[in-house]
Amino acid sequence: MLALPLAGVFALTGCFSSSEEEQNSAESADTDARVSLAMLQPPRSGLSPLSDDAFKLSRWSTAETLISLDADATAQPGLATEWTQDGTDPSLWRFTIREDVTFHDGTELTAEVAMNALQAAIDASPQPRILDGVELDLSVEGNDLLVRTAEEDPLVPQRLSSPQLSILAEAAYEGGQVVDPVGHGTGPFELISVDGTSAATLDRYEDYWGEPALASGIDVDFVPDGTARAAALRTGEADVVEAIPVGQAGQIDEDLIYEVPMPRTNTLYLNNEEGPFEDPEVRAAAREAIDRAALIEGVYEGRADIAEGLLGPALPWAQDFRGSQSYQDTLEGRAEPAQVDGVEISLGTFTDRAELPEVAVLLEQQLEEAGFVVTQDVREYQYIEADAVDGQFDAFILSRATVLDSGDPAAYMYSDFACEGSFNLSQFCDDDVDAALQNASEQYPAEGREEAIMAAEAEILAQDAAIPLLHERVIQGESSRTSGAEQDPRERLLITAETMLGQED
CATH class of the missing domain: 3.10.105.10 (Dipeptide-binding Protein; Domain 3)
Structure with missing residues (x-):
């Protein structure tokens, strides 16, 4: 099997680099095409962002966090544009919330909305893993979210990058402990529907605050059977396939598989x-x-x-x-x-x-x-x-x-x-x-x-x-007409705004 090298820098949602080659590829993209995605595990918690299902929302680029991480796990802007640690009180952090961001239901992102979303994670039972042993006290000052920890915590920005701390619209939390991500994210793709543990549908969000998605949507199938996932790639039923079993790799064109150290x-x-x-x-x-x-x-x-x-x-x-x-x-x-x-x-x-x-x-x-x-x-x-x-x-x-x-x-x-x-x-x-x-x-x-x-x-x-x-x-599969899918060792990114399918000749 051909082992292809990892990209040197992961794409950050809304902050994409471009080259002449990428621009030419984008011009050849079929913007009416939908990406067919076969995923390993079905949702276990109704796609709640407070569970491990949050990583599906992240890999579909539908839910976003205040902070993103680059390839070296260094904090980068997300829904927060900048942040500082108080010079005299290291337990206090200030995050400036990005302006002109709308949720998929049309409501606006504000510091107070971000605070309420994080408070829902703090109040959840059980809490997201990233909050284990951490006490956060939240407040708002203008367009800034203030985060105070009980003790000095060097990793506050990195913690806020966890997909389990995604920021959703206020309506997502109206069910209390049951959080509904459908139509409530901020990413380039809007989650339209979920069919239990079998499928999900996402459409391009035209009012996205960053560069719009090149694909018109994502059609997700949850396929726990590894042989079936491999077959979906071989037959062209899926454009992107998660986690092809080692035993199936030899039956697939080596140009369609990527081996990613995890x-x-x-x-x-x-x-x-x-x-x-x-x-x-x-x-x-x-x-x-x-x-x-x-x-x-x-x-x-x-x-x-x-x-x-x-x-x-x-x-x-x-x-x-x-x-x-x-x-x-x-x-x-x-x-x-x-x-x-x-x-x-x-x-x-x-x-x-x-x-x-x-x-x-x-x-x-x-x-x-x-x-x-x-x-x-x-x-x-x-x-x-x-x-x-x-x-x-x-x-x-x-x-x-x-x-x-x-x-x-x-x-x-x-x-x-x-x-x-x-x-x-x-x-x-x-x-x-x-x-x-x-x-x-x-x-x-x-x-x-x-x-x-x-x-x-x-x-x-x-x-x-x-x-x-x-x-x-992990062995990730991508059809010959697919480009721009992420081979992400951290399993946070997969289909992004840059993922596209080539136009038919």
């Missing part, structure tokens, strides 16, 4: 609170039983990277810290593996990512060779997530994005491994880990934050709270 780690979460893995020596036995290289060759056909930690090669600075003496000293504190014989464990995973059931099969074989007795439970993600979060499994295999929310892995680590983390599949709580995560959260970008994050990773791995298996690469 900040996504395939991880085995172990239940630290109850069951066999409450014992750290039994957790260590599971760690030692796993052959990562065999998983990569047997399931991913070599198109993945062995996980030496929670963070992979998509974050190149992570490896730089793993050789430090302090990092290695922390790992020396790991428990010694127990001898296991007939220890029964339940292993869960989901079918939405086609490789995971295959990983489960090989992992079961490896664990049973070490003396475990494994019972598998494999379902669609929407039917197994709640049980996983509630700790119903001894072990759970998850494909986990490590910089999904803020562009910074500290938020992911807090969500998954802090005592109060909202996505703590391992049911894990450790004072040393909490202290390391707290220290990482207090550091400013480029001022020691990366080193502190890696110190937290070492503490987590030392406890075998979870076992990182491999770092994934």
